Amino acid sequence: MSFRRPSILPGFGLTLGYTLVYLTAIVLLPVALLILRSSSLGLDGLWAIATEPRVLAALRISFGMSLAAAGINVVFGAIIAWVLARYEFPGRRLLDAVVDLPFALPTAVAGIALASLYAPSGWIGGPLSTLGWRIAYTPLGIGVALIFIGLPFIVRTVQPVIEELDADVEEASATLGATRAQTLLRVILPSLVPALLTGFALAFARGVGEYGSVIFLAGNLPYVSEIAPLLIVVKLEQFDYASATAIATLMLIVSFFILLVINLIQSWSRRRFGYV
């Protein structure tokens, strides 16, 4: 193999072979099957399903809410990561562990807990409903669930990068006359961008695929608060396998392109700055 480079560690062939087999079995095969199944519809059939108003609405809600939730998480997740990485305070370790809870909690449990909190009779939903705001059983509920699910992705990708930041660089900025805010915006934030992008991509991908927690909190009204994964389940329950796989394929394509763009931005910044 001409692209094989000499290395002190043996096993290039073995590890590459293993990687290919593993990726094929775990990722590529199911995806290929999905595409194969939906291809029985033909392009026209796929297009017909893709342009169905209910499907379009579901895709819009799924991707729109995932992007919005990931965006909100980038801001607040970065702040949480900053606090956890930069400050010493009592209970920091505990708070650090709490961040991981959305990873560990079964999503249905999270959904039920959130629903009872945000329902008009819940602790948060109650006061909000007197103000005329409703979160549970509306598209906003989807957002709340996705924010909950996506938070650890941002915090966990950004926190180590903040911990690694050079104090020297901030001090250099200060000696050059930059205010605290200028240092934050022009020195610290740019060096966090790659990590924030990674976190955003992970949170977004997770949000698009999220099902369990959302269906308890969203009203699941077609055209209003029905997410694409739910629509797939609905189609499956109606034994409409072709439509289900078609929607899944559409989700796959859109997700792939969004993640590809994020990856390209990252590799561009890595080439430019020589670091991740």
Added chain:
Amino acid sequence: MQIRVVDIVKQFDPRAKGPVLDQINLNVVGGELLALLGPSGSGKTTLLRIIAGLDQPTGGKVFFGEEDASGLRVQERRVGFVFQNYALFKHLTLEENIAFGLTVRDRATRPPKAEIRRRALELLDLVQLSGLGKRYPAQLSGGQRQRVALARALAVEPRVLLLDEPFGALDAKVRRDLRLWLRELHDRTGHTTLFVTHDQDEALELADRVAVLSQGRIEQIGSPDEIYDHPATAFVHGFIGESSALRVNAREGRLFIGDRPLSIPLREERPGWGRLFIRPQDVVIGEKGLSETGRPPIEAEVLSLWRSGPTRRAELALAGEAGRIEIDAPVATPLTPGEKVPLHFKRGTFYLETPAA
């Protein structure tokens, strides 16, 4: 611009036994290049950071010229600070790095864009990196990065330049080149410069004056010649250049190793035990069996021999409690370990041990 440090005290931890800096007074003359030299933990970097405003002293004041800078924040002090690890902004090009200090100014004092760019390019020329303005720091070698850091510090027209171990992370060859280059640059720009180093060669070669620090105190301030030839304290003598310390006794206005008197003159008359510092080149191996005083010479046993540059070094053990000494042994003189040779001491400096109060 002159820097004046008055009675600076720094205590990090009140429970620690001594302060990090203990009543430091230092005057850096305008246009001077002064080195703060000391072993790690001597407080030299802390002092530099206090002058820059990056650390706050427990007590004392810092003056830039006549202005009391003690109350000024880092941003207001207008110092150029260069860090050991460059601390460049990785996401900015060299040009943007150098221009940073100008672009963060508020509207009223910020030069126009074209002027900022012109200044950045000018500084790139000054640090001999013309044409690399569009590169990123990751694409440069260590020596180049440190020159960019210096250009960035100069861009804000600092009142003083403070360099914290600027060449500490570079290899020996690059260090030497940069040292000469920095000296030239200093002579050209004339900034009052204070730099911290633990490398005595660097300090002696580069600086107009050297301040030797140990345990939070300034042991001696002087020109490189003064520091090397007339060390004020035992610490400075031990720290600067190579020397061996022998335990000797002063009495009747003379120095004695055991019962043998030495011909080295004493600076003070007080008797007592102390340490005699001798540089390797200040000892010669005498002729066997002969002595100017007619008494048997001071003998030492050769312990080991090794090559050191153009000459050869020998470690010898003196009889009694005097200790061991390292001397230059001419390659022409045959020596074998275990052999006893007479020593003649040409020069040395004696420091009386102050009895523990």
